[in-house]
Amino acid sequence: MNGPLLFLPLIPLLPFVGFLLNGLLGHRLPKAVISAIALIAPLISFLIVLRDAFLVWSGSVTMPFVEQGAPAWISLGALRVDFGSVLDPLSLVMLLIVTGVGLIIHVYSVGYMHDDEGYWRYFAYLNLFLFFMTVLVQAGNALVMFVGWEGVGLASYLLVGFWFHKTSAADAGKKAFIVNRIGDFGFLIGLFLLLANFGTLTFNEIAAKLAANPAWTGGVLTAISLCLLIGATGKSAQLPLYVWLADAMEGPTPVSALIHAATMVTAGIYMIARTHFIFDRSPFALSVVAIVGAATAIFAATIGLVQTDIKRVLAYSTVSQLGYMFLGCGVAAYSAAIFHLMTHAFFKALLFLGAGSVIHALGGEQDMRKMGDLRRKTPITFCTMTTGVFAIAGFPGLSAFFSKDAILAAAFNSGGLGKILWFVGIVTAVLTAFYMFRLWYLTFWGESRNHEAHPHESPWVMLGPLVILAILSVGGGWTGAARFGAFLAPSVGIKPEEAPGNFEYLLTPLAVLAGAIGWFIAHRMYHRPKTADGLVPGTPAGYKLLAHKYYVDEIYGFTIVKPLLAISKYVLEWVVDVAILGGLAWFLAGIASFGGAILQRWQSGNLRSYAAWLALGAAVLLYFVLGPQIFGTAVPHIGIAGH
Amino acid sequence: MNSMHLINQEVPLAWYLLLSAVLFCLGVVGFLIKRNLITVFMSIELMLNAVNLSFVTFAHQWHQVRGQIFVFFVMMVAAAEAAVGLAIIIAVFRVRATLAVDRIDLMKL
Numbered sequence: 182m183n184g185p186l187l188f189l190p191l192i193p194l195l196p197f198v199g200f201l202l203n204g205l206l207g208h209r210l211p212k213a214v215i216s217a218i219a220l221i222a223p224l225i226s227f228l229i230v231l232r233d234a235f236l237v238w239s240g241s242v243t244m245p246f247v248e249q250g251a252p253a254w255i256s257l258g259a260l261r262v263d264f265g266s267v268l269d270p271l272s273l274v275m276l277l278i279v280t281g282v283g284l285i286i287h288v289y290s291v292g293y294m295h296d297d298e299g300y301w302r303y304f305a306y307l308n309l310f311l312f313f314m315t316v317l318v319q320a321g322n323a324l325v326m327f328v329g330w331e332g333v334g335l336a337s338y339l340l341v342g343f344w345f346h347k348t349s350a351a352d353a354g355k356k357a358f359i360v361n362r363i364g365d366f367g368f369l370i371g372l373f374l375l376l377a378n379f380g381t382l383t384f385n386e387i388a389a390k391l392a393a394n395p396a397w398t399g400g401v402l403t404a405i406s407l408c409l410l411i412g413a414t415g416k417s418a419q420l421p422l423y424v425w426l427a428d429a430m431e432g433p434t435p436v437s438a439l440i441h442a443a444t445m446v447t448a449g450i451y452m453i454a455r456t457h458f459i460f461d462r463s464p465f466a467l468s469v470v471a472i473v474g475a476a477t478a479i480f481a482a483t484i485g486l487v488q489t490d491i492k493r494v495l496a497y498s499t500v501s502q503l504g505y506m507f508l509g510c511g512v513a514a515y516s517a518a519i520f521h522l523m524t525h526a527f528f529k530a531l532l533f534l535g536a537g538s539v540i541h542a543l544g545g546e547q548d549m550r551k552m553g554d555l556r557r558k559t560p561i562t563f564c565t566m567t568t569g570v571f572a573i574a575g576f577p578g579l580s581a582f583f584s585k586d587a588i589l590a591a592a593f594n595s596g597g598l599g600k601i602l603w604f605v606g607i608v609t610a611v612l613t614a615f616y617m618f619r620l621w622y623l624t625f626w627g628e629s630r631n632h633e634a635h636p637h638e639s640p641w642v643m644l645g646p647l648v649i650l651a652i653l654s655v656g657g658g659w660t661g662a663a664r665f666g667a668f669l670a671p672s673v674g675i676k677p678e679e680a681p682g683n684f685e686y687l688l689t690p691l692a693v694l695a696g697a698i699g700w701f702i703a704h705r706m707y708h709r710p711k712t713a714d715g716l717v718p719g720t721p722a723g724y725k726l727l728a729h730k731y732y733v734d735e736i737y738g739f740t741i742v743k744p745l746l747a748i749s750k751y752v753l754e755w756v757v758d759v760a761i762l763g764g765l766a767w768f769l770a771g772i773a774s775f776g777g778a779i780l781q782r783w784q785s786g787n788l789r790s791y792a793a794w795l796a797l798g799a800a801v802l803l804y805f806v807l808g809p810q811i812f813g814t815a816v817p818h819i820g821i822a823g824h
Numbered sequence: 825m826n827s828m829h830l831i832n833q834e835v836p837l838a839w840y841l842l843l844s845a846v847l848f849c850l851g852v853v854g855f856l857i858k859r860n861l862i863t864v865f866m867s868i869e870l871m872l873n874a875v876n877l878s879f880v881t882f883a884h885q886w887h888q889v890r891g892q893i894f895v896f897f898v899m900m901v902a903a904a905e906a907a908v909g910l911a912i913i914i915a916v917f918r919v920r921a922t923l924a925v926d927r928i929d930l931m932k933l
Binding site for chain 2: 786787788789792793796
């Protein structure tokens with residue numbers, strides 16, 4: 182190995198050690214020690230990543246850096262899967278986000294979870310999540326990535342169901358896990374297809390094989406891409422598997438910020454960017470990605486319009502923003518998608534943590550209809566949240582302005598459906614601005630609609646992370662999409678059609694205008710709401726449809742869950758389990774007891790009958806041993822005379 | 825040498841073995857059908873001695889002393905067994921006042 186040590190394996194291992202310490206000993210340790218363990222691990226990991234980033238920046242490390250000589254996991258014939266980490270621009274950006282935002286949210290959690298009984302458990306899970314997430318990001322091959330992929334799903338399950346004594350939380354955890362399982366199934370099929378067609382799961386080797394055969398397009402590559410896409414829709418909460426994310430808000434708010442907004446749910450986008458060389462060979466799969474993304478973006482945004490739970494608004498907003506990233510991937514603008522992933526990680530983590538601070542201030546109240554007028558009571562939360570709201574709305578100069586603009590421009594310039602996708606994106610931008618400013622007005626403006634709570638500003642251990650994230654939300658996009666794309670180019674390539682379109686100069690003002698329209702409508706409707714519980718528009722049918730989230734949960738329940746349950750109950754339980762397996766067991770038991778009833782007569786207790794059987798047995802034995810000699814063949818000569 | 829020669833000439837091995845088998849079967853049958861404990865006991869002795877006879881026969885046939893040594897062992901064990909067995913029989917008779925095997929069934933369910 183040449184060049185300076187990068188300590189890549191330590192980045193996941195330290196949080197894992199933290200998980201082991203807190204998980205095994207945490208219940209006996211005082212809170213200060215738990216916090217120290219839980220914070221030091223991601224802190225050191227983050228410092229390592231920073232140092233590596235600095236080494237890259239100063240030129241002492243050339244990317245992509247592929248760790249050599251890592252221990253092998255599987256070595257079967259030509260197939261070799263090892264734990265070697267990869268440091269390239271893509272994984273470096275992701276590592277910075279994961280460990281950086283992760284560290285910030287760890288700090289915030291110290292304040293937010295301070296009074297929780299499961300303090301040690303919480304931090305153990307959080308460290309476990311960081312472990313798996315960094316494994317996922319650093320993975321040099323698809324199988325190790327899958328390990329991280331499953332691992333973050335596990336951590337997500339544990340943390341969504343963290344308050345498992347609450348039925349809704351436990352159910353939400355199960356829902357998240359099961360829906361993800363469907364996606365993971367697709368991912369796994371994709372892996373098998375990769376293995377069958379390429380004979381390797383290492384990203385570099387697959388890329389090299391594809392590069393060596395420029396003629397390979399479509400066909401099996403489309404199949405692989407679509408399987409991977411199914412995996413991505415599960416993890417990144419896209420249509421049709423997005424249903425788990427809103428329920429996942431049952432978890433503690435910092436978890437929603439870290440796992441269900443900033444990092445884990447972006448794993449799908451990361452995966453597509455990581456395997457972009459496969460998607461690039463299948464225009465059909467790419468358009469599916471783009472359509473799924475655009476459809477999810479507008480679909481989730483409309484649901485977000487009418488939610489009353491502050492966290493659920495943010496959850497649907499996350500789904501919608503992830504849709505943007507898929508849209509970016511789908512028009513092969515991977516760097517724009519990753520760029521938006523990064524800025525989204527900043528402002529959405531900020532919004533969630535701000536919401537957590539609001540919830541904290543109101544003693545656990547999440548219903549926006551019972552908020553209002555918090556800007557005076559919680560000024561710092563208000564300021565930082567305001568930054569986040571303006572950022573997500575695409576206010577010029579703030580981070581999402583650059584990243585969303587890059588995606589929309591790329592969509593507009595792509596051929597085929599590009600213009601339609603762009604239009605969907607613009608409409609979504611209006612909706613986004615609307616529901617975010619609705620949240621903003623309902624929470625911070627107007628009259629206080631909650632007279633029981635006595636709002637108080639959160640402690641600085643929570644406000645500090647808010648301020649840092651607010652700064653990042655403002656400045657996170659200042660590198661500009663072009664420079665960011667150039668940095669990422671070694672990982673994801675440069676989008677071929679960079680030629681500016683005819684209306685390019687109009688796109689940015691239009692996007693800003695979209696945000697302004699959304700703000701304006703929200704201002705008209707919610708700045709001074711006419712009714713106490715916010716405004717129910719004059720179209721109750723449409724409102725009801727949205728408030729029930731298009732009845733998707735009900736439809737899934739009716740078309741998938743109910744039939745599955747019925748099959749499980751009537752076919753699997755009654756026919757297979759009770760009738761076939763149970764019947765077989767009863768049948769075998771019947772044979773045994775019936776046979777026993779007959780054979781027990783043998784055991785008469787009569788000594789002479791035993792002796793008779795003994796003699797008979799000996800006779801039979803002798804017959805079989807000696808019989809052939811005596812009866813079957815000629816009787817051997819056993820005479821004595823003559824010898 | 826002379827007597828062995830006589831046996832060799834006059835009585836074939838099979839006869840000895842047949843006699844042994846007949847004695848053994850008599851013992852088995854006696855063991856199975858007799859009711860008196862002493863007769864049963866004697867039947868066992870008869871079986872042992874039938875086996876002894878075949879041991880001796882083969883020892884003679886193959887000019888090996890091992891079979892004869894084995895017979896001594898069997899006789900010794902049989903003597904010990906007889907001592908213990910008769911003692912048990914006397915004890916049983918004292919308690920039960922009978923020697924019929926079928927009546928000595930205290931352990932039967």
